Amino acid sequence: MENRQKNYGSVHDTKASMMYNRFLKQYNEWLSGGPIPDTGNQDIKYFLSQQRKRLEKRGLHRDSSIELRGLLASAGAIPPKVGKKYTNVTEFRTAQRNTTYSRGGRIIGKFRKKEILYQTITFANEATVDGTEPCTCPSCGAVSQIKALFEGCPYCHTRFLMQDLYPKVANFYSIEDLSYSKEEIKRTLTPWCGGGAVIFTVFMLAYLAWERAKTGDPLTLYSMICPLIGYPVIGAFGGYMLFALKTLGYIFWRAMQSLGLLFATSGSKNRLIRFMKNYEPDFGYENFANQVIALAKNIIFSEPGEDLSIIRGPWDGESFQNITDIVYRGAMSVGNCWQEGPYVYADIDLYFCDTYDRGSSMKEKNDRIRMIVGKNIQIPQDPGYSIHQVSCESCGASFDAMKIRHCPYCKREYDMRDHAWTVMKIRKTGGKPS
Ligand SMILES: [Zn+2]
Ligand SMILES: [Zn+2]
Numbered sequence: 001m002e003n004r005q006k007n008y009g010s011v012h013d014t015k016a017s018m019m020y021n022r023f024l025k026q027y028n029e030w031l032s033g034g035p036i037p038d039t040g041n042q043d044i045k046y047f048l049s050q051q052r053k054r055l056e057k058r059g060l061h062r063d064s065s066i067e068l069r070g071l072l073a074s075a076g077a078i079p080p081k082v083g084k085k086y087t088n089v090t091e092f093r094t095a096q097r098n099t100t101y102s103r104g105g106r107i108i109g110k111f112r113k114k115e116i117l118y119q120t121i122t123f124a125n126e127a128t129v130d131g132t133e134p135c136t137c138p139s140c141g142a143v144s145q146i147k148a149l150f151e152g153c154p155y156c157h158t159r160f161l162m163q164d165l166y167p168k169v170a171n172f173y174s175i176e177d178l179s180y181s182k183e184e185i186k187r188t189l190t191p192w193c194g195g196g197a198v199i200f201t202v203f204m205l206a207y208l209a210w211e212r213a214k215t216g217d218p219l220t221l222y223s224m225i226c227p228l229i230g231y232p233v234i235g236a237f238g239g240y241m242l243f244a245l246k247t248l249g250y251i252f253w254r255a256m257q258s259l260g261l262l263f264a265t266s267g268s269k270n271r272l273i274r275f276m277k278n279y280e281p282d283f284g285y286e287n288f289a290n291q292v293i294a295l296a297k298n299i300i301f302s303e304p305g306e307d308l309s310i311i312r313g314p315w316d317g318e319s320f321q322n323i324t325d326i327v328y329r330g331a332m333s334v335g336n337c338w339q340e341g342p343y344v345y346a347d348i349d350l351y352f353c354d355t356y357d358r359g360s361s362m363k364e365k366n367d368r369i370r371m372i373v374g375k376n377i378q379i380p381q382d383p384g385y386s387i388h389q390v391s392c393e394s395c396g397a398s399f400d401a402m403k404i405r406h407c408p409y410c411k412r413e414y415d416m417r418d419h420a421w422t423v424m425k426i427r428k429t430g431g432k433p434s
């Protein structure tokens with residue numbers, strides 16, 4: 001990973017940390033039924049409303065919370081992606097997520113997960129943003145130019161300041177985390193050691209009493225002094241050893257699981273970087289990953305048959321309908337990369353842990369999502385790009401292109417490949433390699 005330690009000297013870092021925490025707080029409120037976070041941009045708002053719709057449609061109730069775990073080596077950032085008008089900063093922290101699903105008042109699934117929560121925050125570069133850029137109105141969601149929003153949104157008449165529009169969280173996702181913090185070790189270890197001490201001491205005292213009963217000596221206080229001092233220590237140590245063995249076993253099991261992923265993904269990262277550097281000298285793998293994860297998530301939470309601009313070919317929407325949550329497993333593999341005219345294409349596999357609604361229970365399963373993604377390499381990409389706030393190349397009108405493929409004013413087709421990675425094909429295969 002091209003992660004770096006946080007550089008606290010940078011203005012973006014401090015502001016990004018503040019945004020990170022504000023979004024996390026609002027996201028938590030959203031998880032327990034609260035409003036959609038206003039620190040998120042339109043992409044986030046859209047995705048979260050799609051996810052909530054999915055739960056409602058399936059008659060599921062979800063109680064969920066996410067808390068920072070405060071690991072020492074737990075915070076960081078990915079090198080910022082600086083564009084002409086916008087800059088993207090990605091930050092991450094370790095967190096704990098607890099989720100309970102219920103249907104009709106009956107609990108059908110409980111999940112506890114340690115994860116690393118990533119957020120990408122988009123800043124507007126004040127020197128180059130001139131007000132003509134499209135932007136979604138934070139209160140009504142209609143798309144206008146930034147300067148129109150300063151004077152009052154043409155649709156809902158709310159006036160905004162620049163700080164209402166940017167920075168905004170543009171993307172977030174989680175990766176499973178297997179590490180323990182000091183506090184977590186203490187908390188987990190205490191019952192093991194305490195239990196070991198109590199069980200071993202009681203057992204040994206019972207044994208001693210039985211031994212002495214055989215010879216006719218009653219159990220005296222004096223005979224118990226040494227055992228009472230020594231056995232708890234031995235028992236606690238035994239508990240500790242058992243805990244260590246159990247943890248090692250778990251880590252080994254997880255390591256074996258991810259070995260397959262490692263083989264599937266090794267080398268492909270560098271292949272993609274080498275290929276893309278021919279076209280984009282500042283190509284960033286993490287930013288690419290951010291974009292394709294967001295694409296996959298948005299398609300998975302769409303209704304089948306929706307006419308989305310983020311996907312150009314036919315797709316089997318039904319196969320995603322009983323998925324209620326997806327967690328990126330931190331692994332992506334890249335197959336073929338090729339160029340056709342002004343477009344480049346790549347075969348990619350994303351590895352997700354998906355939560356499935358099985359009617360009377362919820363189940364987690366590892367899935368592989370295969371996609372072909374493509375984009376126009378002759379048009380430089382803007383880090384502030386959002387499918388929800390585009391402007392038409394022929395008439396200049398601003399609109400939300402997520403579900404409108406043709407400009408509502410001049411009917412020109414909007415091809416998202418000209419601005420960002422776009423999905424050409426998507427399908428789900430079994431969890432191999434898991
Ligand atoms: Zn408005
Ligand atoms: Zn137009």
